[in-house]
Amino acid sequence: MIIDMHVHTTAYEPDFTPQLREAEKYDARLVVAVLWPVGHRGEEPYDVSVEFFCDANQQALALCERFPERVRAWIYVNPAHTRQALAELERGLQHPAAVGLKLWVARRASDPCLDPLLELCAAEGVPVLQHTWVKTGGNLPGESTPEDLRQAARRHPRTLFIMAHCGGDWDYGMRAARDLPNVYVDICGGEAMRGWTERLVSAVGVERVVFGTDMPGRSFPSQLAKVLGARLSDDAKERILYRNFAAILQQRRRPGGAPWPV
C-alpha cells in the first residue's frame, strides 16, 4: 500500500475520477488539498480570500466523505487572514478525515502571521504541509524557500513540518532540513532525477522522507519512480511510501481521528 500525501483536485473542476483511478491502479490512499475550488475560477489564486479557502476545504472534506476508504484532506488557509484562518483550521480539524494544515504561496513560512496556526497544529498533533521551491528565475512574492520553512521550524520546534517538494531543487531542501528533527520532506512535484532520492535519504534519514505525487499536474509513475528507481532497501522504500506518513497520522491528539493503520 502507498499513501500519496500530496494530491490536488483539477483546477476549478469537480471531477476527481482521474486521481482515484490512479490510486486504484497503484493501491494508493490519497491526501488531497483543494487549491482551486469549483466556483472560483478567475479569482486571485494565490493570496486567496476567506470564502475561497473555506469553499476549498468544504470540497476537500466532501471528497473524504464520498470516498472514505481512499481519501483524506489537508485544511488549506491563507494565513494573512489570521483570525478567520485560525477559525477555519479549528473547524476543519474537527473532521476525522482532516490530517493537518496546508500552506501554499499566500505568505512565506517565515512570516509571523503563521504563528497561531503553527501553534494550533502542535497542540493538535497534526503536521503542516508547507509548499517550498527555489526558482532560479525568482519565486512568487509569498512563495516560501526552504530557508523560510527553516525559520518557522526553529521558532516552532514542537510543530511537525513537511517541506513540500523538498524545495524543488533538493540540494537546498535537504540542507535546510537535515539538522531540524521536526522537518520532514516530501519528494513530489519536480522531475524524477537520477540519484537524488539516495542523496536525500543520506542527508536527512529515511524516517523523515514521505511520498507524494502532486497529481494531477504530475503523473503517479513519474513520482513513484523517485522511490522505486532509487538504490534503497525494500524496507526504506516501504517507509517512504507508507509507514512514515502513517506514523505522522498516529500523532493526532484529537479523539475520533481515523488515520490509516501503520
Added chain:
Amino acid sequence: MAGLSVPPAPGAVDVNCYLGRWAFRPVTCPTVDTLLAELDRAGIAIALVSPLDGVLYKEPMAANRELAAQVSAVPDRLWPVCTLNPAFPGWERDLDECINSLRARAIRLHPNYHNYVLSDPRAQDLVRRSAAAGLPVLVAVGLEDVRMHHWLMQVPDVPAGDIARLAAAIPDACVIMTGATFAQVASLWRGGTPVPPNLYVELSRVQGPIGDIEQLCAHLGAEHMLFGTNLPLHEPAALLLALHYADLPDAARQRIFRDNALALLGLRSS
C-alpha cells in the same frame, strides 16, 4: 501494483542518453561501466549516447572524439551520437569526421546551449546533409527543469514549434525531439502547429499530467513516440513505470520501447 521494483523493459532502445560529466552537479553514472550498470538494471539493450560535456563546449568535436573512443569498447550496446554546432565555423568537415571516423549513428543539436536558432540556414544545411547520410537528427528541447538552472546560466528551452518547423522544412530528415515535457509537446497541437510525419518525440521528461502518455498516443500516434532516459540526469524508472502502467495496447508499448527506434536507425526488431 506489484512489488517495490521497477518492471524492466527487456530489449529496449534508449534514444536519449548521455555520457560524461555535468558541470553543475555530480552525476551517478559518468563512465561507460557505470552507465552500462544503469542500462542493465533497466533492461535496456542499446543506447544512443551523446556527449554530455559537448553540451557546454562551444566546439564540441573534442567531446565527440572522446565519446567515440569510450563507447568503442561496447559497440553492440552504446552507439555514438555526435553533437555539432552549425554556428561554429568548419562544421561541414566535422560532420564528415563524425560520419566517417567516429561512426556516428545520429547527430545531436543543442540550439539553446550553442546559441543559434533552427531556422538558421547553417542549421538547416546541417540537417539536410545528415539526412543525406542517413542519420537521424536529435534536437534537445532542454536537459533539465529551467527553474533549477545555475544562476549565471539560465538557458531557455528550445520551442517545440521550432523543431516541428525544422522537420517540416526538411521532409527527408528524421528529426527526433528529445527532453520535451508534455506541455511542450502539446503546445504543437494546442497552438495549431502541424506535426510533420518525420518528427518523433522522445519521452523521458514527459512526467505529467495524469494520462500524459495516453494523450500523446492519441495526438501523435505510438509510431511517433520513442523511449529514452536522459541519463545520467533523469531517473529511467519514470518512463519505465509510465509505459508499463499506461493504458496502451502491448503492440504500441513495444513500438515505443524498441521497434520505432530500430526502424529509424535502419534496423529490424529481432
